[in-house]
Amino acid sequence: MRVRPLIVAVPLLAGSLCLLSLPRATAQTSATVSAPSVVERATSPLSLWTSAQLAEPDDPARARAERFIRNLRRPDFSPPARTAPLVRPSAVTEALRGIIRRVHLAPGDRRVAITFDLCERAAHVTGYDARLVDALRQADAKATFFAGGKWMRSHPERAQQLMADSRFELGNHSWTHANMLTAPPDLRRRQVDWTAGEYELLREGLDRRLDARGLPSVARGPLTLFRLPYGRGDSGVAAFLNDLGYAVIQWDVVGETGRGDADAQAHAEAIVEAIRPGSIVLLHANAVPQGTAEVVRRLLPLLAARGYVTATVSELLAAGRPETVEDGYFTTPGDNRIYDEVFEDYGTGPRRR
Numbered sequence: 245m246r247v248r249p250l251i252v253a254v255p256l257l258a259g260s261l262c263l264l265s266l267p268r269a270t271a272q273t274s275a276t277v278s279a280p281s282v283v284e285r286a287t288s289p290l291s292l293w294t295s296a297q298l299a300e301p302d303d304p305a306r307a308r309a310e311r312f313i314r315n316l317r318r319p320d321f322s323p324p325a326r327t328a329p330l331v332r333p334s335a336v337t338e339a340l341r342g343i344i345r346r347v348h349l350a351p352g353d354r355r356v357a358i359t360f361d362l363c364e365r366a367a368h369v370t371g372y373d374a375r376l377v378d379a380l381r382q383a384d385a386k387a388t389f390f391a392g393g394k395w396m397r398s399h400p401e402r403a404q405q406l407m408a409d410s411r412f413e414l415g416n417h418s419w420t421h422a423n424m425l426t427a428p429p430d431l432r433r434r435q436v437d438w439t440a441g442e443y444e445l446l447r448e449g450l451d452r453r454l455d456a457r458g459l460p461s462v463a464r465g466p467l468t469l470f471r472l473p474y475g476r477g478d479s480g481v482a483a484f485l486n487d488l489g490y491a492v493i494q495w496d497v498v499g500e501t502g503r504g505d506a507d508a509q510a511h512a513e514a515i516v517e518a519i520r521p522g523s524i525v526l527l528h529a530n531a532v533p534q535g536t537a538e539v540v541r542r543l544l545p546l547l548a549a550r551g552y553v554t555a556t557v558s559e560l561l562a563a564g565r566p567e568t569v570e571d572g573y574f575t576t577p578g579d580n581r582i583y584d585e586v587f588e589d590y591g592t593g594p595r596r597r
């Protein structure tokens with residue numbers, strides 16, 4: 245069947261990324277999640293939780309409350325308990341410098357990276373879509389989550405569940421979604437370091453919990469991938485992040501249209517049409533925008549049918565040659581410049597009036 249072109253409305257998409265009005269409550273069906281295998285239960289850090297705790301809450305009100313965005317009465321600019329990482333990775337290698345959009349792989353290698361941002365500005369708490377993560381686990385799919393530092397602090401249990409899952413890796417999505425191109429250097433630095441500090445605190449807390457239960461540690465090193473909020477960044481921003489030890493990861497396939505998922509199947513088919521081996525797909529794992537869970541549930545079998553294999557971004561980077569650009573954008577250069585003006589406090593605060 246013919247599917248409509250994937251991304252026809254970048255401003256609409258971008259609006260849904262971050263304009264973030266209070267979403268409408270919609271009827272949702274509860275996804276089921278299969279119980280971990282006996283082996284996984286016995287040895288995986290994930291066995292710290294029951295299947296029910298990993299899945300979407302049974303209670304519909306709790307499920308909705310977790311999934312949807314909550315605006316704060318007052319923006320939260322407070323720092324994490326640790327404002328700099330104890331361990332900093334060394335500067336990235338020459339091959340990984342710049343703004344990476346996809347990875348050229350060896351012929352026959354059909355790996356792709358599905359990535360999910362967990363954006364959160366100072367003005368709100370953005371939630372978590374457990375149905376989406378359930379779908380990934382059920383399909384045993386790998387994925388990379390770019391988590392805001394404040395998001396991790398707002399959702400510590402969910403952040404630790406992602407850390408505990410060997411299918412997933414985490415990257416840095418700044419503390420409160422700062423526009424790294426317009427932010428002054430000291431704010432840029434805080435946005436990166438506070439997130440790394442929060443990640444370490446949660447990882448240490450998780451390892452203590454695992455140790456208390458006699459389970460193996462998650463054995464994760466420092467964050468080494470960064471995703472630019474609003475996709476905004478240039479070669480100077482990339483160099484700043486590269487020197488701090490981060491590879492800057494964008495996407496070559498924008499996976500969400502910002503229109504909700506009126507036709508999730510067509511939407512998933514459009515994503516598969518746009519994907520190539522080595523592609524990096526941009527999606528979100530909270531209600532920014534809504535509807536992604538159903539798209540993901542339909543996307544995973546389509547990928548398998550085309551012979552694609554999911555991989556983490558780090559696995560792609562290790563296997564091939566990154567394709568880089570000088571400026572960050574959604575689908576065409578300059579299509580995200582509007583974000584220099586939309587939110588207060590360099591993109592971290594409430595929407596400008």
Ligand SMILES: [Zn+2]
Pocket residue numbers: 361362363364417421472473474
């Ligand atoms: Zn974001």
